[in-house]
Amino acid sequence: xxxxxxxxxxxxxxxxxxxxxxxxxxxxxxxxxxxxxxxxxxxxxxxxxxxxxxxxxxxxxxxxxxxxxxxxxxxxxxxxxxxxxxxxxxxxxxxxxxxxxxxxxxxxxxxxxxxxxxxxxxxxxxxxxxxxxxxxxxxxxxxxxxxxxxxxxxxxxxxxxxxxxxxxxxxxxxxxxxxxxxxxxxxxxxxxxxxxxxxxxxxxxxxxxxxxxxxxxxxxxxxxxxxxxxxxxxxxxxxxxxxxxxxxxxxxxxxxxxxxxxxxxxxxxxxxxxxxxxxxxxxxxxxxxxxxxxxxxxxxxxxxxxxxxxxxxxxxxxxxxxxxxxxxxxxxxxxxxxxxxxxxxxxxxxxxxxxxxxxxxxxxxxxxxxxxxxxxxxxxxxxxxxxxxxxxxxxxxxxxxxxxxxxxxxxxxxxxxxxxxxxxxxxxxxxxxxxxxxxxxxxxxxxxxxxxxxxxxxxxxxxxxxxxx
Numbered sequence: 272x273x274x275x276x277x278x279x280x281x282x283x284x285x286x287x288x289x290x291x292x293x294x295x296x297x298x299x300x301x302x303x304x305x306x307x308x309x310x311x312x313x314x315x316x317x318x319x320x321x322x323x324x325x326x327x328x329x330x331x332x333x334x335x336x337x338x339x340x341x342x343x344x345x346x347x348x349x350x351x352x353x354x355x356x357x358x359x360x361x362x363x364x365x366x367x368x369x370x371x372x373x374x375x376x377x378x379x380x381x382x383x384x385x386x387x388x389x390x391x392x393x394x395x396x397x398x399x400x401x402x403x404x405x406x407x408x409x410x411x412x413x414x415x416x417x418x419x420x421x422x423x424x425x426x427x428x429x430x431x432x433x434x435x436x437x438x439x440x441x442x443x444x445x446x447x448x449x450x451x452x453x454x455x456x457x458x459x460x461x462x463x464x465x466x467x468x469x470x471x472x473x474x475x476x477x478x479x480x481x482x483x484x485x486x487x488x489x490x491x492x493x494x495x496x497x498x499x500x501x502x503x504x505x506x507x508x509x510x511x512x513x514x515x516x517x518x519x520x521x522x523x524x525x526x527x528x529x530x531x532x533x534x535x536x537x538x539x540x541x542x543x544x545x546x547x548x549x550x551x552x553x554x555x556x557x558x559x560x561x562x563x564x565x566x567x568x569x570x571x572x573x574x575x576x577x578x579x580x581x582x583x584x585x586x587x588x589x590x591x592x593x594x595x596x597x598x599x600x601x602x603x604x605x606x607x608x609x610x611x612x613x614x615x616x617x618x619x620x621x622x623x624x625x626x627x628x629x630x631x632x633x634x635x636x637x638x639x640x641x642x643x644x645x646x647x648x649x650x651x652x653x654x655x656x657x658x659x660x661x662x663x664x665x666x667x668x669x670x671x672x673x674x675x676x677x678x679x680x681x682x683x684x685x686x687x688x689x690x691x692x693x694x695x696x697x698x699x700x701x702x703x704x705x706x707x708x709x710x711x712x713x714x715x716x717x718x719x720x721x722x723x724x725x726x727x728x729x730x731x732x733x734x735x736x737x738x739x740x
Contacts, residue, residue: 277303277416279607280396282388282555285313287587287599288422289372295607296379303414304381305388305398310369311376313424315596318444321368323467325361326447327627330474334629342666352475358448386411390419390556393582418582418610421555421570422603425548425588430459432519432530433544439522440542443468452476453540457529459517461488463626465545466504470628473509480510480539482517482531484546489626493638493687495673500632500689503669507629520544550589565591575609576602584610598622620684621705625694630670633697636685636704639675648678652710652734656690659729659740660721667691672730674700674710681709681734692723699727710734 279295281288284306292304310317336350376383386398396419400410427442429435437445446468454477458469461483473479487494488501488511505511512531519530520542527542550569557564562578562585563571570578570585577584586606587599601617609615626632642649652674656662670690676683686700703713713731718724732738 277301277382277414279303279418279420279610280305280388280414280416281420281422282306282390282396283313283422283424283587284308284311284372284383285422285424285587285599286315286596287424287603288313288420289376290600291420291422291586291603291607292381293375293379294604295610296381298607298611300607300611302381303384303396303416304376305384305386305396305414307385307387309385310365311372311383312365312369313596314426316368316372317365318447320596322361322365322447323443323464323471324627325364326357326471327467327629329357329360330471331629334474339666352452354450354452354475361447384412384414387554389554390421390560390583393560393580394419418584420576420603420606421552421578421583421585421589422587422599423551423555423589424599425594426551427544428547428549430517430520430544430546433459433517433542434519434521435544436522439527439540440520440544442544446472446541446543449541454478455539456480456541456543457482457520457527457537457539458543458545459520459529460545460547461485461511461513462490462545462547463624465543466500466626466628468543468545469509470504470507473507478510479508480512480537482512482515482529482537484514484516486514488513489632491638492624492626492632492634493673493685494640496632496634496687496689499670500626500628503630503689504628548588548594552589567591575613575615576606592619593622593624595622595624618705621701623697623701625697627694630667630690631693632689633693634685634687635697635701636683637675638685638687639673642675642684647684649675649684650678650681650710650734651675652730652732652738654726654729654733654738654740656723656726659723659726661723661725662691664721665691672696672726674713674727674730674734676710676734681711683708683710683713686727688727690723690726696723696727699724 278300281304295302386400389397396414452475456477458465458481469479487497489497516532529537569591586602588594605615623635656670657668673687675685710731718728
């Protein structure tokens, strides 16, 4: 191992970073993982995927108790929501999983360092602890290594004119911890983050208005799915203003005022800015090293995720592509496996995307619009939750499954779902695409009855006009 202290130093302890660290250690490397936060797990665990899903689940149960049980013959009186208990449950889940990540790194022999990691030269990472007083320089140490993996993730993207104050006007981080339910909440952005957190506070009693620059909610999703989502969320009481360009958002006394082109100003108790995320690469020393960034600030990588500078790699949200925790994890594992064997692979056509609203939205592969733009002939199969016995029993009949298959080969190119438990159902579609299955393969696969996955089978049958139900 020559005289380096580590085979690999990973900067970032989120899903991509910590999973890469563990896999590298399993492959026999001596590994260090550096993260600036006291709790490992990254944005996803601390202030992203996990806490938002905890709130979504709690708020959905509250909504069900008030509005969804009568159809089952269950009568309830007025319920009381203890917001502080709800938030405490969320924090407990986060804490448990954070401890679990730390335990996994220790169990696999990965050395953890808390502090800001900066690459001072190829093979050298300086870790600044930040524990010194204001009058002293922060304590620092240098980790020497053969390779460096950047897995620093992303942060909430700003919007010109929106005055973030972390009190009344904030990002998803603040929206996960409101100390009381806002009477009125304005959400800027109708993507996954905006709709998920907008749904949470709408269910808990807030009047939610979503402002979106595009002419459709969930931009980037299959248009049929986006239109259905818009219809269903409106029915739930969320107000949408599409083709709305926000120019300003400021706090005035106890209210927030939001200005849009050609519209009267809107007021609310709080504003959530959710217009996407940007790569977090500042402070790493990349410019001095000559590591290339693209015009949007993403780290440019080549074969096996290596940057232009030999021995420095990057994966996850700080590189181009969908900003998804599971994508980062797949890339991290593929990257370190390539370091060991020369081969690592991620099938980007088989990366699922899930929006955890109610109903859930999930997709994998290409959209109909993408395929049409590429000139690829397709056949389409669709089937409604409304015609499924299990969905009827659950009293969750909204939504459908849409399957896109290559017209000549029948190979499945995309699957799009809006409906109950879509985030679980999509796994079957991901497997099908990963193994190059045809719609006939899915159609001829026996599915248990009565179950929601039968909807996927029926949609696959419908590709060739053979749906039974």
